[in-house]
Each structure stands twice: as C-alpha cells, then as structure tokens.
Ligand SMILES: Cc1cc2nc3c(=O)[nH]c(=O)nc-3n(C[C@H](O)[C@H](O)[C@H](O)COP(=O)(O)OP(=O)(O)OC[C@H]3O[C@@H](n4cnc5c(N)ncnc54)[C@H](O)[C@@H]3O)c2cc1C
C-alpha cells in the first residue's frame with residue numbers, strides 16, 4: 280500500500296466519490312492511486328485547474344458535501360487559486376490536493392519548486408505539507424473535518440516521492456499511534472441562548488414594519504422563512520446567494536436587493552422599522568437601513584458575523600432553520616398587514632415593468648429577452664449557474680426561481696468564468712436534473728476549453744452565452760460610476776456555436792426576439808451538451824432599480840468626454856429611464 284492509497288482510501292471513507300483535477304509529474308503518485316480505485320472514486324479531468332477548483336466549489340454549493348480538486352506542483356497549484364478563493368469567500372467546504380517536488384529537493388530552486396503551502400497561507404484554513412507516508416492518514420482526516428465543519432478550504436500538499444512510497448518501508452514515529460483519527464460525522468448543533476430568543480421575539484413583536492433579509496444561510500429554511508414572513512407580515516428580501524430561499528412566485532418575497540435588485544426590496548429596507556437578517560452577509564451596506572433607523576435581529580451560524588453589516592440589538596447564533604424553529608412559537612401574528620401589502624403591490628408593478636423590458640422586439644435583441652425566454656422554459660428542478668457581469672443583472676431579474684431550482688454565482692469573490700465549471704459540477708452531482716449556465720462572452724471565453732470536458736463525460740449541460748461583444752459590466756461602470764468613456768472593454772468576437780460544434784457538442788444562435796423562444800426550446804431539448812449564443816444589444820444598460828442623481832451625472836459626463844458609442848447609447852439608454860435624469 281502506498282501513501283497515495285492511504286490518501287485516496289481515506290477520502291473514500293469520508294464519502295468522497297469525485298475529484299476534479301488535472302495530472303502532472305508532481306502528482307502522478309496520487310493519480311496512480313486514483314486509477315486503481317476508479318471503481319469507487321471518479322476522476323474528472325478538466326482542461327484548466329482553475330475550472331477544477333470552481334467545480335469543487337460548485338459541487339459543494341449544490342450538494343452541501345465536500346468538493347475536492349487536485350493539481351500538480353508549481354503551475355497546477357497556482358492555477359487552482361481563483362476557484363479556491365471563490366469557495367473560501369462563499370463559505371464552501373473544499374479540499375485541494377497538490378503535488379510538491381521531491382522532499383529532499385524542496386527549497387533548492389529545482390523545477391516547479393513552489394512552496395504551495397506558503398502560497399496558500401492566506402487562503403486555506405487547514406494547510407499542511409505531508410512529511411512522510413505515515414503522516415497522511417492524520418492529515419487527511421483533519422483537512423476534511425476542518426473544511427466540512429468550518430465551511431472553508433483545506434489544502435494538502437504532497438511531495439512527489441512520498442506519494443508512491445510504500446507504508447511498510449517507512450517507520451512510524453513512536454507517538455503516532457496507527458488509526459488514532461476518525462471519520463465520524465459531527466454536525467454542529469449550535470443554538471441561540473433562550474434569553475436571546477426571547478429578546479429577539481420581543482423586538483420583532485413590537486415592530487410595525489418588519490423587513491426580512493435572507494441569504495444563502497437560509498437556503499435550507501424555506502418553510503420557516505415563509506412562516507416567519509406570514510406571522511410578521513414582513514416582505515422577504517433576498518441577497519443574491521439566497522435567490523433560491525423562496526421561489527419568486529411566493530407572495531412574501533420582493534426578490535433581490537442592490538444594484539441588480541428590485542424597487543420594492545429597496546423601499547422595504549428604506550422604510551422598515553425592524554430588520555430580521557437570516558443567513559446573510561450582504562455586502563452593499565448602503566442598501567440597508569441607516570444604522571439606528573431600524574431595530575435589528577440577526578441569525579447567523581458564524582458568531583463572528585453578528586453585527587457585521589448592521590448594528591443589531593440581538594444576535595442569534597445557530598443554523599437558520601433550527602433557530603427559526605425556536606423563534607417561531609415566540610412570534611405573534613401581526614394584524615396589520617399593510618407593510619407586506621404595499622410590497623406586494625410594488626411587486627405587481629415591478630413584474631409588469633420586467634415583462635415590458637423582456638418582451639421588446641428590437642434588433643439587436645435586448646439581453647433581457649434571452650433571460651426571459653430561458654427563465655420561463657426552465658424545469659422546476661433546474662440548477663442555474665451565472666457569471667460575473669451584466670448577465671448577473673439579467674439572471675437576477677428575469678430568471679425567476681421556481682420549484683426546487685438552485686441558483687448560484689460567485690458571490691463574494693465575484694469572479695468571472697465560474698459559470699461553466701459550476702454547471703459541469705452540478706450535472707455530475709445530479710445527472711438527471713437540468714443544469715444550465717447563463718454566462719457572458721467575456722467570462723465564457725476565459726475557461727471555454729472546459730466545454731470539451733462536458734463533451735468528454737457526456738454531460739448534457741446547457742450554456743447560454745449572452746454575446747454583447749464587450750465586457751459589459753465594466754463598460755457601464757466606467758461610464759456610470761466614474762464618468763469616463765469606455766476603454767479596453769471590446770471583445771474580439773468568437774463564433775461560440777461553431778466552437779461548440781468543434782468540441783463535439785451542439786451550437787445554436789439566437790439573434791431575433793421573434794424566434795428566440797423557439798430556439799431556446801430546441802436548445803434545451805437537444806440531448807447532449809450544447810451552447811446557445813444569444814447575440815444582444817451591447818448598449819442596453821443594466822439600470823439600478825432607482826438611478827441616483829450622481830450616477831446620471833457621471834453617465835452624462837462620460838458621453839460628453841468622448842464615449843465612442845455616445846450617439847447610439849443616447850438613442851438606446853435615453854429612450855429608457857435614464858432620459859428622465861440625464
Ligand atoms: C456582478 C455581481 C453583482 C452583484 N450584485 C449584487 C447585488 O446587487 N445584490 C446582491 O445581493 N448581491 C450581489 N452580488 C453578490 C454579493 O457580492 C454577495 O455575494 C451576496 O449578496 C451575498 O449573499 P448572501 O448574503 O446570501 O451570502 P454571504 O455573504 O455568503 O452570507 C451568508 C451568511 O450566512 C451564514 N450562514 C451560512 N450557513 C448558515 C446556516 N445554515 N445558518 C445560518 N447562517 C448561515 C454565513 O455565516 C454568512 O454570514 C453580486 C455579485 C456579482 C458577481
């Protein structure tokens with residue numbers, strides 16, 4: 280038995296059945312153990328290690344289980360970094376396994392001699408270098424347990440000569456008793472103190488206009504959130520990673536908040552006298568009530584995060600569902616429903632506005648049209664992964680959550696390029712669910728080679744690429760936040776449908792709103808992996824629900840200072856809401 284066998288068998292005992300990675304001479308000992316255990320653990324070979332790390336993160340997000348990725352020494356381990364930071368910042372349990380040079384050549388300027396454990400110091404909560412074959416078992420157990428219990432990233436780096444060393448050849452140190460660690464599950468049952476629950480209930484019962492802000496920490500508490508909203512007559516505002524907490528046809532939710540949020544969400548937060556935050560670290564604090572304007576209660580599993588974004592009166596530490604179950608019997612049903620009713624009325628108008636924007640017949644097609652045509656055709660079990668860009672706005676607003684769909688993107692890191700790998704990971708975790716990516720032309724092209732991975736493993740993923748020929752989000756930021764003309768954002772066009780064909784998948788193109796729905800239908804029903812490029816108007820601005828005077832002034836300045844597309848933008852944007860302000 281080799282040290283790598285110990286590693287792989289420990290992972291199998293922890294219930295790991297898939298590893299995303301890319302081989303190399305620094306990790307070939309582990310590759311051999313994966314080869315000999317392939318009936319119990321699947322190795323998914325990617326085309327770029329960054330994609331493997333995103334896949335591990337997406338896998339963790341959609342299953343709640345540990346995601347595992349693997350890379351060789353030096354460059355391989357370096358490539359993993361962005362995806363691993365995505366996992367760390369969105370609180371996902373991921374284990375990274377990397378190779379290292381021969382243990383007695385480390386630190387000698389030998390080839391690929393990168394001290395990955397030192398490189399990962401800021402990243403990994405558990406971060407160890409294997410010191411010999413008998414070290415493996417202890418290190419793997421603690422790495423896995425740390426990632427799972429702290430919902431974070433662990434890293435093991437493994438000198439290549441140790442990887443293939445036989446256990447019997449190596450003497451165990453005197454104090455290392457064999458098999459002294461364990462894989463026993465240990466799910467924390469942290470629950471808020473009774474007096475804190477009583478105080479929280481008091482605040483919520485007194486409040487006249489209670490707003491609830493939910494995030495990804497409430498994804499498993501849909502029923503309890505609904506019950507709290509019903510009792511408190513409170514609109515439920517969803518931070519982006521909490522998009523799936525309530526379906527968008529729930530009478531309680533006002534949808535998203537922030538730049539890509541809804542007007543009723545913003546108004547509810549502006550007007551509430553009491554705020555209940557459940558499993559959210561929503562970072563745009565300018566959208567929260569002004570400190571002191573509302574009484575605050577916060578439920579969060581992580582005690583460090585209580586009072587992080589809003590000065591709450593009471594913090595309830597624990598799992599959202601467990602805490603809400605304790606809190607609900609303490610809440611009285613409010614007779615006055617006017618705050619919720621106002622939000623519901625606002626949402627009727629909001630959905631009407633969204634429908635108007637998404638059913639326009641202009642050519643070039645508006646990006647909202649493709650989101651809308653896709654959203655209404657998705658199955659109730661769809662898993663939708665988005666990327667960073669203006670696509671996030673179209674997805675947030677025009678792809679409503681239905682049934683038991685799951686939706687995610689890179690939230691706190693807000694990186695591009697995760698959409699495709701997340702979709703691949705979702706399809707591997709759930710072979711029978713509909714797995715769809717909604718990405719930009721910039722983000723997709725960063726890791727597009729991994730579309731071939733979907734073809735290789737016959738994963739019927741569906742990737743919608745919103746092709747606007749530009750890094751749209753940045754273009755608008757240059758104009759609206761800084762008042763500058765766009766610069767450095769144009770993209771050399773790629774025919775993504777032809778690319779999909781070249782990889783062995785199916786490729787579709789939609790350009791005209793008149794047949795967009797039919798093409799989306801055909802695309803979703805094609806059996807294997809497919810790409811649909813939707814050619815859209817690059818000049819459609821992702822407008823905030825309420826445009827501020829400063830944004831409007833900056834926007835006007837950018838046009839005046841020589842924005843190259845100013846005439847066309849004036850025609851597009853000025854015909855829209857911005858005209859009122861510029
Ligand atoms: C292009 C782009 C634009 C964006 N624009 C917006 C925007 O306009 N609006 C927006 O909302 N977001 C936006 N985001 C995302 C944003 O950056 C944040 O990632 C997101 O708002 C955070 O959502 P969250 O609060 O659900 O998750 P997090 O910030 O990750 O917070 C989750 C919280 O839940 C806690 N938790 C976890 N599990 C549990 C549990 N079981 N029980 C209790 N607590 C738990 C965690 O400790 C954490 O405090 C954007 C992202 C991109 C890429």
Ligand SMILES: Cc1ncc(C[n+]2csc(CCOP(=O)(O)OP(=O)(O)O)c2C)c(N)n1
Pocket residue numbers: 666667668669670671693694695718719720721722723745747749750751752753
């Ligand atoms: C790795 C990375 N690089 C740069 C950025 C900054 N950024 C955010 S959105 C964006 C543009 C995305 O362009 P595209 O994928 O085409 O989507 P669009 O905005 O056009 O819809 C950029 C460059 C980022 N978030 N991540």
Ligand SMILES: [Mg+2]
Pocket residue numbers: 668719720721745746747748749750751
């Ligand atoms: Mg783009």
